[in-house]
Amino acid sequence: MMLLIFQNGDVTMTINVKPILFTILSTLLLTGCHGSKGSNEFNIPESFDESKNIEITFWAKNDTNKTQTEIYNKAITDFEKIYPNITVNMRLYTDYGKIYNDVITNISTNTTPNVCITYPDHIATYMTGSNTVVPLDGLFADEKYGLGGSEVKFDSVRADEIVPEFLDECMIGDHHYAIPYMRSTEACYVNKTYVEALGYELPETLTWDFVWEVSEKAMEKNADGTFKINGQQVMIPFIYKSTDNMMIQSLKQLGADYSDADGNILLFNDSTREILRTVAEHTKNGAFSTFKISGYPANFLNAGQCIFAIDSTAGATWMGSDAPLVDIAEDKLVDFETKVMTIPQYDPSNPRMISQGPSVCVFNKADSQEVLASWLFAQYLLTNDVQIAYSETEGYVPVTLKAQNAPEYQDYIAKAGTDDNEHYQVKIDAAKLLMNNTENTFVTPVFNGSTSVRDAAGQLIENVTKAVRRKKTVDDKFIDDLYEEVKSLYHLDQGSTGSANSGQKKDLGPLPTESVAFLSLLVIAWVLIGTFALKDKLKNKTK
Numbered sequence: 001m002m003l004l005i006f007q008n009g010d011v012t013m014t015i016n017v018k019p020i021l022f023t024i025l026s027t028l029l030l031t032g033c034h035g036s037k038g039s040n041e042f043n044i045p046e047s048f049d050e051s052k053n054i055e056i057t058f059w060a061k062n063d064t065n066k067t068q069t070e071i072y073n074k075a076i077t078d079f080e081k082i083y084p085n086i087t088v089n090m091r092l093y094t095d096y097g098k099i100y101n102d103v104i105t106n107i108s109t110n111t112t113p114n115v116c117i118t119y120p121d122h123i124a125t126y127m128t129g130s131n132t133v134v135p136l137d138g139l140f141a142d143e144k145y146g147l148g149g150s151e152v153k154f155d156s157v158r159a160d161e162i163v164p165e166f167l168d169e170c171m172i173g174d175h176h177y178a179i180p181y182m183r184s185t186e187a188c189y190v191n192k193t194y195v196e197a198l199g200y201e202l203p204e205t206l207t208w209d210f211v212w213e214v215s216e217k218a219m220e221k222n223a224d225g226t227f228k229i230n231g232q233q234v235m236i237p238f239i240y241k242s243t244d245n246m247m248i249q250s251l252k253q254l255g256a257d258y259s260d261a262d263g264n265i266l267l268f269n270d271s272t273r274e275i276l277r278t279v280a281e282h283t284k285n286g287a288f289s290t291f292k293i294s295g296y297p298a299n300f301l302n303a304g305q306c307i308f309a310i311d312s313t314a315g316a317t318w319m320g321s322d323a324p325l326v327d328i329a330e331d332k333l334v335d336f337e338t339k340v341m342t343i344p345q346y347d348p349s350n351p352r353m354i355s356q357g358p359s360v361c362v363f364n365k366a367d368s369q370e371v372l373a374s375w376l377f378a379q380y381l382l383t384n385d386v387q388i389a390y391s392e393t394e395g396y397v398p399v400t401l402k403a404q405n406a407p408e409y410q411d412y413i414a415k416a417g418t419d420d421n422e423h424y425q426v427k428i429d430a431a432k433l434l435m436n437n438t439e440n441t442f443v444t445p446v447f448n449g450s451t452s453v454r455d456a457a458g459q460l461i462e463n464v465t466k467a468v469r470r471k472k473t474v475d476d477k478f479i480d481d482l483y484e485e486v487k488s489l490y491h492l493d494q495g496s497t498g499s500a501n502s503g504q505k506k507d508l509g510p511l512p513t514e515s516v517a518f519l520s521l522l523v524i525a526w527v528l529i530g531t532f533a534l535k536d537k538l539k540n541k542t543k
Contacts, residue, residue, distance in 0.1 A: 042134045044142055045368050048151070054373045055087045056114035059099055061358065062092055071389045079380045082153050086373045096122070096358070100451075107132055112363040114374035120170060120443070121451045123177050123361050128448055134362045135175040139375050147379065157382045161402040169443045170359050178359035180399035181381060182390060184314040185353050185434045185441055186245055186343050189297070189426070191307045193336035194218070194229055205348035206341050208250075211238060211308050212278070215287040218307055230334070234305045238288045239297040241311040243465075244458030249354050250275050252442055253346040258457070263447040265492050267457055268483045273476075276464045280474035283465050290465055299327055304334030310343055312356065316395035316430035322420045340429040342437060355441035357396065388412070392422060395430035404435065452490040459486050 058076070062068040069092065076088045091113070093099045100122045106112045107129045118126075126133050140159055144151040148158035159167070166180040188206055195202055198217050203210060215237035220228045227235040240246045247267075251258045257266030282288040291297060297309030298318040309319065317325045320338035345351050360378045365371050380386065387403035390396065392412055398404050416428035434441075444450065463482055464474055472478065487493050 040366075041131055042364050042371050043368060044138055044145065045372055048145065048372050048376070049369050050083065050085050052369060053085050053087070054367075054370055055089060056370065056374050056377060058088050058090045058377065059102070059113040059116045060090060060092055061094065061096055061099060061117055064094060065393060067393045068390065071386065071393070074389075075380065075386045078385070079154075079377055082380075083373070083376065086377065088377055100125075114363055114365065114370065115378050116361055116363065117181055117358045118178075118361055120172060120178060120359060120446045121454065123359075124172055124446045124448050124450060126361070126363075127172065127177065131364050133177050134364050134371060134375070135177055136170075136179065136362065136375075137175050140176065145372060145376065152376065152379065154380060155383060156379055157400050157402050162382070162400050163404075163438060165355065165438055165441060166399045169355060172446050178361040179378060179382060181358045181360050182314075182387075182396040183355060183357040183399055183434065184312050184396050184430075185355055185437070186242070186249070186310055187313045187316070187395075187430050187433055188341045188343050189301055189309045189311065189316075189319040190339040190341055191301060191304070191336045192339040194304075194307050198229060202339060202341070203348070205351060206308075206344045207348055208278075208344040208346060211344045212282055212287070214307065215282060216285075219285055219287055229307075230304045232303075232305060234300075234303075236286060236289045236294055236300055236306055238282070238308045239291065239294060239300055239306050239310070240288075240461075241291045241297050241309075241315070242458065243290050243292070243461040244454045245354050245356075246310070247272065247275060247457040247461055248444060248454070249343060249352065250346070252352045252354075253350075259445050259447075259450065259453050261445045261447070263445075263449060265453055267453060267460075268487065272460065273479050276460060276479055276482075277474065279461055280464050280468050283468040288465070290462060292462055293465055293469070296327065298323070301338075302326055302334070303328055303332045304336065308344075313340075313395040313397075313430035313434055314357070316340070316427040317393075317424060320424075320426045322424070323426065324421045324424055338426050340426055340433055342433060351437065351440045353437060353441055355438075355443050357399075384408075391431065395427050395434075397431050397434045452492060456486050456490045456492060459489065 060072055103112055140147050148156050166183050170176050170178040200214055218229050218237040222228055254271050256271035257269055259265055297311050300306035301309040321335050342351055343353055362374045362378050384403045384406050387398040388409050391398045403409055415423040417425035
């Protein structure tokens with residue numbers, strides 16, 4: 001028997017708390033799990049209720065590109081004509097990071113969008129909320145409303161008509177949580193004119209050794225301090241836009257570790273150390289810099305101040321003397337021949353390059369009809385009309401074989417170079433580069449926290465580049481200290497950020513019995529203290 005004895009003046013109360021404690025314990029044990037209760041799992045309805053008016057929100061990204069906005073608007077208008085009971089409200093962002101932050105903020109209030117253009121790395125973090133993102137495997141295969149489904153009221157793409165490598169990239173753990181929307185990779189945009197003027201001939205495949213050698217050669221100066229190759233005061237031969245990609249792809253090409261599917265962080269290794277030493281060596285006399293330090297590679301390339309500019313194939317419309325989106329003054333442009341090449345390789349016989357580009361996920365809601373409407377709209381983004389139109393705006397590649405093989409897309413590719421806008425040669429060459437190398441692409445493991453590992457990879461190169469420019473010595477001690485600094489900055493000290501396979505908050509089980517008992521006794525004690533205090537107060541009032 002457990003007794004609690006309370007005394008207040010001449011009143012003594014003895015309570016057997018065992019039955020009370022048993023009741024409270026039973027309640028707490030049933031509900032006292034650490035994991036939070038989320039939405040119920042989505043179940044595909046037997047049919048879509050077209051008599052019910054449904055509003056869905058669509059969060060998308062564009063780079064203030066009016067043509068892309070028009071494509072989104074047309075897709076929404078055309079979709080709403082097919083399904084007049086569905087209204088799609090679009091919200092545009094100029095940055096994927098802002099979409100990510102807003103989704104994270106809205107998860108706790110269950111105000112996420114219905115459909116969102118995003119990245120698998122981000123989706124892995126969204127999934128820390130229970131049943132937040134809808135797994136799509138069941139929807140893919142559904143006979144009525146799945147890919148190529150019999151009840152879908154538009155020309156729906158079949159699963160086998162999606163580029164398999166791109167579809168595989170949308171898997172987190174054992175399930176698909178997205179469909180690909182557009183794909184790109186990185187390309188090296190080369191000033192071929194300058195390379196040949198320096199006495200070199202471009203190889204079929206760029207190597208790191210070749211790029212570093214030509215870059216060093218380009219640093220030679222005239223007696224007046226100008227650079228021999230361009231006669232200008234500025235020359236940064238090699239500029240990399242995304243240093244996280246630079247590190248990730250270098251490690252992949254070397255067969256070195258980065259991270260794994262279990263969320264283990266393997267980035268801080270000897271291969272990374274050697275890459276950083278090489279970066280330091282060629283930064284020393286100005287042969288290398290980064291976007292974050294110097295600015296957009298395209299601007300330097302187009303001004304004749306850069307020879308090797310590495311950026312996304314989606315950025316091809318900014319690259320070259322005749323680029324439709326040149327971002328510098330016309331009098332600063334230098335005329336040169338632009339060659340679109342794969343990024344530098346350690347082993348040209350086994351090229352490796354990253355696959356990137358946005359995907360589309362569907363968020364879970366209480367109303368399964370709303371989720372099904374969202375899925376139908378997400379699926380509509382894979383139709384030829386949307387895929388071909390959007391890919392032609394930049395150097396993106398359609399994610400479906402159906403669109404890539406369509407006569408209208410093949411005609412677009414065939415007209416490369418016939419004008420400097422829709423059929424800009426560099427833009428189409430960039431798209432062809434990815435289509436010709438799809439089997440050579442890869443993606444990094446996705447898990448809750450993989451975005452932080454990616455950021456850390458780029459930060460290592462950025463910090464080394466800045467340190468050399470500030471005349472610091474990059475030796476083993478510097479790199480050791482840098483490793484610890486970056487681990488702390490991105491909270492990677494534990495070596496693992498979580499499993500990719502769970503995708504949900506872990507249920508840590510019930511609270512220990514001792515903890516529940518202790519908390520229960522505290523609750524009982526405070527309730528009884530309050531009761532006696534109130535009773536005493538009332539007693540004093542009657543005197």
